[in-house]
Amino acid sequence: MRIGISLFGVLQVMTSFLIVWEISQSLSAAYVTALLIVCDSAAHAYNRLVLLDPILLWFILQSTYSSIKFSSCADRPFAVHWWLWLLVTGVFLGLSLAVKHVGMFVILLVGLRAVHDLWQLYCDTSVSLMNVIKHFLARCFCLILVPILLYMSTFVLHLHLLDKGADTPDIGLYSAQFRLSFSDHAISRHTPPVVTDGSRVTLLSGARARGYLATSYDTYPDEFGAETQVVALDAFLDDLNGWMFTRTDERQLVNPASPDYASQAVAHGDVVRLITCSLSVTYMSTGCQLPSHRTSTWSPASDSQDELHAGGVWHVLLDDPGASFGVTPLRTVGSWFRLVNNSTGCALRPGFSKYPGWGFDGWEVVCDPKGVNLEDTEQLWQIDENVNARVEGADLKAQYEMSTLAKIIEMQPVMLVSNSQFKDHQVGREDSLQKLFSSSPWMWPILYKGCACPVTQVHAMYFVGSPHVYFPNLAILCALPLLETVSRVRRRRHPQATERQRIQEGLLYLLLAWVLHYAPFWAMRRRLYFHHYLPAFFFSTMISGLVLDAVVGWLEGLPWPVGRRLLRPAALAVLTAFYVQSFLTNWELAFGVPSRGSGEFPMNKHAYFDSWKV
Template sequence: MHYVTYGISDESSMLRNRRGQMNTGEQSPVSTHHESTQENTEDDRLSEGDSQSLNGTSAQHNQGIYSPKNEAQSTAFFLLVVFLAFSTRLYKIMEPPHVCWDETHFGKMGSYYINRTFFFDVHPPLGKMLIGLAGYMTGYDGTYPFLKPGDKYEHHNYWGMRGFCASLGSCLPPFAYLTVLELSQSSTAALITAAVLAFDTGCITISQYILLDPILMFFIMGAVLSMVKFNRQRCRPFSAPWWFWLVLTGVNLSGALGVKFVGLFVILLVGMNTAWDLWSLLGDLHLSLMDFGKHLLSRVFGLILLPLFLYVTIFAVHFVVLNKSGPGDGFFSSAFQSRLIGNNLHNASMPEYLAYGSIITVKNLRIAGGYLHSHWHLYPEGVGAKQQQVTAYLHKDYNNMWLVHRSNDSDAQSEPDLVRHGDIIRLEHKGTTRNLHSHLHEAPLTKKHFQVTGYGINGTGDPNDLWQVEVCGGRKGDLVKVLRSKVRFLHRATGCVLYSSGKTLPKWGWEQVEITCSPYLKETPNSQWNIEDHINTKLPNISLSVLKPHFLEILLESHIVMIRGNSGLKPKDNEMSSKPWHWPINYQGLRFSGVNETEYRVYLLGNPVIWWLNLVGLGLYMVMVAVASLALRRGVQLDKRRIEHCRVLMEGGGLLLLGWFLHYVPFYTMGRILYYHHYFPAMLFSSMLTGITLDTLLQSADLWLRPPYSHWLLRGGQAMLFLAILNSFYMFHPLSYGMRGPLAHDPDSTMAGLKWMDSWEF
């Protein structure tokens, strides 16, 4: 079985060579307590794995010395893990009976799907679709508003959505058990991993509420399990199980990406594993190029084309279901809005090309850029010139209307005159009759930009009211199309460009969005606009249905909006964010429910014993791999069992270490706001690595002690480990299942003495 083991390929080669030496009869001085019959069986397996080739595909490593004692024990352990996982996550699933943390977002979005109301979110739609489907299938009618955390659910049926998320979260320990069992062939390592995840208060809490995280982690773990199962089928290429696990890996990859863009990390993990696998196949001299081509094409189908098709299908369903106008309209282009039932652009008709004398609304192309807007209020004293405010407003309003005039005030013509690329125009605000104006005063918030105001009266102003129309990508004489053309307005006097900064004005600006004139002329969505509403009685109207974007256009726009929205997430006032280095050390949790001692409190915090054990496991793994690599380099004689330990650490552990790295380190490069719960996918890999590392360490007790003392140390260490996990869960379980009464700093609190870090808030 070949895993992604970058940087340890030389050691893996040494392991294969060592194993070959053992098969030729070379004896090792290192003792082992395996029975001779088991060793003979393993010798046969290893010899067979080294010599056999099916369709040119090496069968090495398909069987290992870590195979469970018997299948009945493995099955019993698995059933125990399933019972523990579901019982810990479904316990008190109805508590508390009010909205907790981000349920206010994702519960509301589930309601939107039931009501078919369009909304905007920075994540792909699959998770919210499944939440909505779970609610619909369990009798929820989509009428609860999910306004804010703490609101009572009352008679509304919310258990189905919570139960669905908890059920998917309950699959994580069994998936981890099976994954580690495949990688290590040790039921003990698998059981340690499952216990770590089953009794972690953080994993329990994040699985019990209406959130995307348990759905995301379900698909991530499903993809990893399917991948290692597929790797185990290498000696049986193109068989039914081989195809099953390949296709299931692709399905889980599309699911992970369809819930959150974090799914890209597991796609990268599977991609690196696949690249290494194909590289190994290419080096197999028993494999013809024709057969290698079949392997390559099958992986392209199962791991690229199939996930891509399913991912696009998710969005197709999303667009079909959410066909009614809703709170997400303003985040999207005017053309996009024209397809939504109830939007003023849906089935509307208006002139196709912009003309002088038209009444228009102008929408900025930045996410939530808003409509160009003005009102009678003036900029306050000390904020540029004390002239009329010009802002961007996120909602449709009469004060978004503007009249288009020629630069010379002469609009009276019998025939309509169309506006073209390069024309000089004036924009007069219809409600106040003041012109769109700019000058060399600095903008209110963006100090390197110029202020934009409303100036003049009844359309009469000065040369600072003149703007040049520029169609992005256009040439002189090109017409301005309603909805479709991206337009910029260049100020003639200063050379700056009309710009929506995205910054929120203070109370004096009614907390609307700042409009400036930017001296930086690079084309960005902030400086690009389109004409949305268009009224001109001299021009023939066309139905906007002919301007509706096709599926690929709205798919692309949705992704651009999501990516920009995701990268633009910033902390709100007094909002608690965290840094990536906080996460592995369990520095700070998240309040899910309640703050003071009279409230029902739930606090998202990983079981500190387990999380710090994972940190120790990471350190031990590095040391053990370094020692194993050094021993191999120095030619130390090792028996088969020790060689198998090294293989499991380097190949199985290497895969899990890579998974942890890919799901954790990229957050250091992100500029958006980050939260503690972002670490949980990486924590899954860290926990699996801990299971393999600690089991290998305990299995190596005979390096220091002779039997029976080594066996006593092995069993005693395992017992102490499981007892420590159970005891820590008993101590910290109120974090997940709810606390009332005094806070932890009070000696009378049920959590007294358990606030081990001052940064914890329970």
């Protein structure tokens, strides 16, 4: 795995070299870009860790390179090379998005360039409207349809190869129909189709990406006035998710193992109690009920909802206009239903936030005092597993299995919701570890903080960029407005300098790429790490390569008495010696050090700033 990731690291350097070469046709500019990347400690460490991001980064770079190559074919529209580079751009855009949704940034980059090109064609009166339409349709096919088809095909391949996952973590984020599609679903072919008294079931929330109704061995804190166990939504499937429906007039718990047991279906409008039980043993129950009633204490996390505690019974109301009271049964997987408290009329549903540390970051479950709301789909629940050896089973998979397209569509919002949940938690030691690993976007360009990788008995590493590379990059980015002004003045005086204009347009394109791969992280409310800056870092390094080469070119134009031809080789030799030496000095930042040994911890000598917690 590490060799595969490192090969993508090699491709990153090669593609960065080619991008700068395609923009400038300058070997020295491309060389300086590659030199800065190769001698950066973060770029090395990035491709030595088992992450998806190095693969994503190469797809992003290759998408950028292909789009530049396509633009170079603008004078030969609809030729073979023109179609080839347009199609290759679309392929790598689809691959970028398929690896991570961060690939949307490069799609936006190429899309803005496509819009600019189409606008230029539309404003060119020498180009017919029919020709503009052809250009538009070609870009729609290659830059929209091809990436979408490729993106979806990766899911088809994923679902075909990884057909086992019914008990994987976070399976509760998906619907019961989705879970049935896995080949290792143990009870899909012999599950009772109807829920009966005494059956052990799991209740899956109809709210998107919320999970199973679950209890905990821990109780609510004393300040909430509820001396009962915490009720929450859990994406994991375990014994804390098991429940049993029982009639309110039952004096003792229903035991399907009893010889006197007679199955009675739970129907629309029935009044029941929900008792926690285990799914993994023949018969076991804690006797803990799911209750709710109005108190002077609000829900711990959602101020407008009733807290779940004390006692109560529930009405089972099917979400089916044709359901008959006492007749239409509650079906496994196939029925959506509401649980309405018998005494207060509130409806069970997920809350609007998660519990703090005492609730183990679980999604709260509350009782909506407004009662049944037919427009509120988050009040709906679904029976996933249904275990009862005394009731004849049926093949639910054949009846409810989803199509591949339906599964792909369901996975999209679940991924968005699950990614948005990568936030800092406040659970004991985990909180301090997350603060050690995570960082904020403003820290990345100035190297205020890196990522302290976990220390083992063998190895320790601090993931951070090299100041010798990052600070020149930052200085050049800050100086770009001044350089742009000088360039425009020189172009006014020498309008025939088309080569300089092409480089300037390439610089603006790379600057837009840097902004699109950096600025969105400021708006994200999820946990972020230093490696999220690496795509933007590569684009800033390309800008540095172009600017440093332009500076050397400007120096060559000065009236030197002697040695003008030696200026560029000498400058490249000095840069090479400086950056190779800086990398050899800081190589331990990229490759790590042994964590055991006598004397001072060897990583301490690389702590350039007090903010680096090495």
